[in-house]
Amino acid sequence: MFGRKKRDTTETAEAEARSSALDAEADEDLGADGADDSVDVADGTADPDSGPWSIEDREGEREEIAQGRLDLGSVLLPLPAGGQLQVEMTQQGTPQAVHIVTQHGRITVAAFAAPKSPGQWREVATELADTLRRDNASVSVESGPFGREVVGLTAGGELRFIGVDGYRWMIRGVATGPAGSVGADSPLVQQARAVVAGTIVDRGSDPHPVRTPLPVTLPQALAQQLAAAQQQQAAQQAAAQQAAAQQAAQQQAGQQQAGSPHPAPEPGEDPSAGGTRRGPSGSAMQQLG
Structure with missing residues (x-):
């Protein structure tokens, strides 16, 4: 206009x-x-x-x-x-x-x-x-x-x-x-x-x-107050964005952990039995040894 x-x-x-x-x-x-x-x-x-x-x-x-x-x-x-x-x-x-x-x-x-x-x-x-x-x-x-x-x-x-x-x-x-x-x-x-x-x-x-x-x-005093307010607002926005990103990462990690499958049993292992897993060549620790 x-x-x-x-x-x-x-x-x-x-x-x-x-x-x-x-x-x-x-x-x-x-x-x-x-x-x-x-x-x-x-x-x-x-x-x-x-x-x-x-x-x-x-x-x-x-x-x-x-x-x-x-x-x-x-x-x-x-x-x-x-x-x-x-x-x-x-x-x-x-x-x-x-x-x-x-x-x-x-x-x-x-x-x-x-x-x-x-x-x-x-x-x-x-x-x-x-x-x-x-x-x-x-x-x-x-x-x-x-x-x-x-x-x-x-x-x-x-x-x-x-x-x-x-x-x-x-x-x-x-x-x-x-x-x-x-x-x-x-x-x-x-x-x-x-x-x-x-x-x-x-x-x-x-x-x-x-x-x-x-x-x-x-005026200089008003400009300084405005600059300080803008900096504070920018810091608050950055902190809010960081907190939101951390929360999203935690939610994603929780979803991945909840959806991960249980490890398959070793060959020859009875899934219902407790204790150390054993296979044809002995326990897992013995195999590593």
């Missing part, structure tokens, strides 16, 4: 039509009395006075700016009380996303490269709504503090997408939880909006294609 796209005239027209339809849907969902004159539903542009902010707009050294926030390189996130971190890794072992798990649900905030002019969230919101509908989700568009928010209700849970356009970056926040957890006034959504509002984006000067996720880096 977030790959770079080449569009011809027809695709552009279709995208504009979908966006117009989404605007109409938003107006219908909000209603004449529900609209907030201070919020542009189709915009969602960052307010430099209220956040989220570019790091260049903040004063002080990075350590001072990051105080009270989780520094993930491209984004500096405030953590809600009681929130726990869940790191999603790529197959290459690099962090792909960091989720904040709360008692109400999960919050994920990521930053993407964007053009200088705002408007990327508008396109992304349209595509998110289309994708959710193709997945048979119930979709609605609501107005939030930053503009439009896309809400998807599925059988497996509910999602609310919150987007904000900045200068050459775009933030996408996602609140995910069980049924009834992503209402506009729910604790999960209030927490998600607060995290988005308090986020600081470090776009950097490196060139990134539009819609490319900005890289995530973990």
